Amino acid sequence: MDALFDIRQHVELECINCHTRVPLNRQVAGCPKCGENILEARYDLNKIDVPRWMEVLRRRREGLWRYREVLPIQDSRNIVSLGEGGTPLIKSHALAASLGLKHLYIKDERQGPTGSFKDRQATVAISALKEMGVNEVVVASTGNVAIAYAAYAARAGIKVWAFFPSLTPGDKMREAALYGAEVIKVTGTYDETKEIAAKFAKHKGIFLDRGIKSVAAIEAMKTMSYEMAEQLGDDLADGERWIAPDWFLQGVSGGMGPIGVAKGFQELYGFGLVDKLPALGMIQSAGCAPMVEAYQRGQRIATPIDHPQTIIATLATGNPGRAYELLYDYVHHYGGHFTTATDDEAFTATLVLARMDGISVEPATAVTFAGLIKMVQDSVIKPDDVVVVNCSGHTIAVEKNILGDHWEETVELQEQHKVQTLPQEGLLSALEQVESQVRRIVIIEDNFDAARLIKRILQARGSYDIHIANDGRQGIEMIREVRPDMVVTDLMMPDVDGFKVIETMKADKAMASIPIVVVTAKELTAKERARLSGQIDSLLQKGSFIDEEFIESLVSKLR
Ligand SMILES: *Cc1c(COP(=O)(O)O)cnc(C)c1O
Numbered sequence: 001m002d003a004l005f006d007i008r009q010h011v012e013l014e015c016i017n018c019h020t021r022v023p024l025n026r027q028v029a030g031c032p033k034c035g036e037n038i039l040e041a042r043y044d045l046n047k048i049d050v051p052r053w054m055e056v057l058r059r060r061r062e063g064l065w066r067y068r069e070v071l072p073i074q075d076s077r078n079i080v081s082l083g084e085g086g087t088p089l090i091k092s093h094a095l096a097a098s099l100g101l102k103h104l105y106i107k108d109e110r111q112g113p114t115g116s117f118k119d120r121q122a123t124v125a126i127s128a129l130k131e132m133g134v135n136e137v138v139v140a141s142t143g144n145v146a147i148a149y150a151a152y153a154a155r156a157g158i159k160v161w162a163f164f165p166s167l168t169p170g171d172k173m174r175e176a177a178l179y180g181a182e183v184i185k186v187t188g189t190y191d192e193t194k195e196i197a198a199k200f201a202k203h204k205g206i207f208l209d210r211g212i213k214s215v216a217a218i219e220a221m222k223t224m225s226y227e228m229a230e231q232l233g234d235d236l237a238d239g240e241r242w243i244a245p246d247w248f249l250q251g252v253s254g255g256m257g258p259i260g261v262a263k264g265f266q267e268l269y270g271f272g273l274v275d276k277l278p279a280l281g282m283i284q285s286a287g288c289a290p291m292v293e294a295y296q297r298g299q300r301i302a303t304p305i306d307h308p309q310t311i312i313a314t315l316a317t318g319n320p321g322r323a324y325e326l327l328y329d330y331v332h333h334y335g336g337h338f339t340t341a342t343d344d345e346a347f348t349a350t351l352v353l354a355r356m357d358g359i360s361v362e363p364a365t366a367v368t369f370a371g372l373i374k375m376v377q378d379s380v381i382k383p384d385d386v387v388v389v390n391c392s393g394h395t396i397a398v399e400k401n402i403l404g405d406h407w408e409e410t411v412e413l414q415e416q417h418k419v420q421t422l423p424q425e426g427l428l429s430a431l432e433q434v435e436s437q438v439r440r441i442v443i444i445e446d447n448f449d450a451a452r453l454i455k456r457i458l459q460a461r462g463s464y465d466i467h468i469a470n471d472g473r474q475g476i477e478m479i480r481e482v483r484p485d486m487v488v489t490d491l492m493m494p495d496v497d498g499f500k501v502i503e504t505m506k507a508d509k510a511m512a513s514i515p516i517v518v519v520t521a522k523e524l525t526a527k528e529r530a531r532l533s534g535q536i537d538s539l540l541q542k543g544s545f546i547d548e549e550f551i552e553s554l555v556s557k558l559r
């Protein structure tokens with residue numbers, strides 16, 4: 001037998017609204033009693049012999065289907081797989097250090113077959129459709145769901161009709177078309193696109209997958225929890241036990257990711273495999289943040305946003321429906337936080353992450369990292385917390401010349417339905433800031449890591465010509481030679497220390513006017529403060545230079 005347990009005996013679907021239970025069959029799309037979209041799979045988890053299961057897991061290879069006993073597919077021959085799941089949990093060094101975090105982990109979902117965590121959803125959903133004998137499906141998507149569905153459906157021989165709001169980047173629609181999906185671009189919002197897709201499905205009698213609001217999405221996303229708990233256990237406890245993080249962070253649109261992750265940890269807690277549930281950090285794009293706005297008003301029901309003002313299509317769900325209530329209740333019971341990031345903050349975070357940790361992400365993911373920075377600055381996240389960030393999507397561009405001209409159809413909505421055109425300034429101005437003139441900076445710092453960190457923080461923001469000296473003597477020579485626009489110096493260094501450097505500079509006409517920023521880990525005495533007073537432009541406490549503030553103060557000195 002290829003699965004350890006006979007799943008058929010203990011999985012049922014439960015309506016989150018009226019709690020009606022139905023057996024797992026082709027009614028998977030909605031509650032038969034009240035019509036609610038969100039159903040949750042319920043397993044008789046008591047029937048699972050946990051120690052024996054752990055034994056089996058140790059021998060199984062990585063990947064999402066490794067947890068097949070808690071997934072809603074009855075016959076494993078129906079599984080449609082491209083090797084999804086089992087993504088690495090990468091420990092951040094530079095970004096973590098600049099934020100003062102000891103345990104920052106990046107769950108690298110970019111490494112899925114189509115470059116986002118929607119691959120998890122697609123493998124479960126398409127396998128379920130195959131099991132139900134469905135061979136044509138309609139899906140509305142802001143991009144990643146349709147791309148992943150299209151790829152998996154291609155393998156399963158299932159036809160996909162993919163409806164996209166016009167905000168979706170052309171590259172993403174093209175990629176879905178490449179996998180053979182029928183692409184329909186709707187000149188409206190995502191919520192309007194969902195309506196059009198539903199009408200089309202009904203009219204044509206084609207199965208409508210309610211996109212993220214399906215049992216497959218939640219069950220798929222929960223496998224991230226199983227993986228994170230195993231991987232954190234490996235990293236923090238030598239594989240002795242499974243560990244839940246203190247925080248799980250994600251950029252949120254429909255909310256299925258965090259709902260699935262919450263369910264996963266609840267199951268693990270029920271098994272006795274973890275001893276707590278993580279707080280959920282949910283970050284929305286500032287121009288489309290119905291959940292954050294409701295949360296800040298203390299409301300359990302979100303007011304839909306009719307016209308999202310963000311160019312980040314992936315996060316443009318204006319009406320989160322009941323997903324928000326589930327998340328609100330979770331945060332209420334187990335902790336968490338909702339916050340926003342602007343498009344500009346997201347684009348800055350993209351650069352910071354790429355240049356500090358070598359990770360290139362799509363804007364929806366950058367929103368999460370921008371939110372992380374805020375939550376650390378606001379002390380919502382503490383230095384010792386174990387934090388996992390869902391690095392949910394890559395920046396992939398598809399070859400433009402394969403498909404020819406007619407790979408999409410456009411549905412023009414009537415004038416009053418149209419979204420207002422969105423300003424493109426966000427991205428451009430973010431890029432322009434980076435492109436600012438090259439400026440020369442000398443960093444004098446005897447600690448190699450600290451010097452490299454300062455350099456990386458600066459480089460993440462612009463193209464500066466940076467020179468590093470490892471002691472005061474070398475620093476003074478370097479300043480004479482390269483004539484920098486600014487000097488960043490440590491104070492405590494052997495031999496010629498930072499105080500000496502400053503005194504030497506001030507005594508030399510050629511160097512006296514160069515701005516000086518002191519970065520120090522030392523608590524200064526009154527006497528030392530007096531010595532620096534009037535001599536320097538800025539004093540920054542090492543460790544506390546969380547990058548935005550730090551960069552702002554440095555960059556403003558350069559202008
Ligand atoms: C779908 C998606 C999100 C939002 O996911 P939800 O959990 O449904 O809100 C975030 N990032 C990326 C890359 C996505 O594809």
Ligand SMILES: [Zn+2]
Binds near residue numbers: 020036
């Ligand atoms: Zn119901």
